[in-house]
Amino acid sequence: MRSLLSRALRFFGLLKFDLLVESTSTLPGDAILPDGKMFVVRDGDIEKWACFTCPGGCGKIINLSLNPARRPRWGVVTDFWRRPTVQPSVHQLNACGCHFWVKQGCIDWCKDGRPMGVKRD
Numbered sequence: 001m002r003s004l005l006s007r008a009l010r011f012f013g014l015l016k017f018d019l020l021v022e023s024t025s026t027l028p029g030d031a032i033l034p035d036g037k038m039f040v041v042r043d044g045d046i047e048k049w050a051c052f053t054c055p056g057g058c059g060k061i062i063n064l065s066l067n068p069a070r071r072p073r074w075g076v077v078t079d080f081w082r083r084p085t086v087q088p089s090v091h092q093l094n095a096c097g098c099h100f101w102v103k104q105g106c107i108d109w110c111k112d113g114r115p116m117g118v119k120r121d
């Protein structure tokens with residue numbers, strides 16, 4: 001329900017985000033992930049993965065490990081509107097090579113981290 005409200009607020013220009021968090025208990029795997037969603041995979045109280053489609057346009061699914069026992073690991077904090085903030089930054093090592101932060105649901109490109117074909121705001 002709340003993500004509907006977030007979307008409505010974005011429609012009216014009152015809220016800015018590229019990604020909203022959706023909780024799930026299973027890894028989405030290679031399924032096509034809908035644009036604009038970050039799936040946070042939980043096992044009970046433990047957050048395991050954050051999965052979303054690469055914003056660089058290559059279509060690859062990025063799976064960030066949230067497991068504290070693994071390296072590298074990321075942390076995701078979700079705000080009231082379900083917008084994720086990810087620490088540290090995400091750097092794709094494939095041909096796409098994009099490098100960005102996710103801050104309050106918005107993709108924040110690093111210098112030289114924006115692939116060709118992604119428009120500037």
Ligand SMILES: [Zn+2]
Nearest residue numbers: 054056058096
């Ligand atoms: Zn990419």
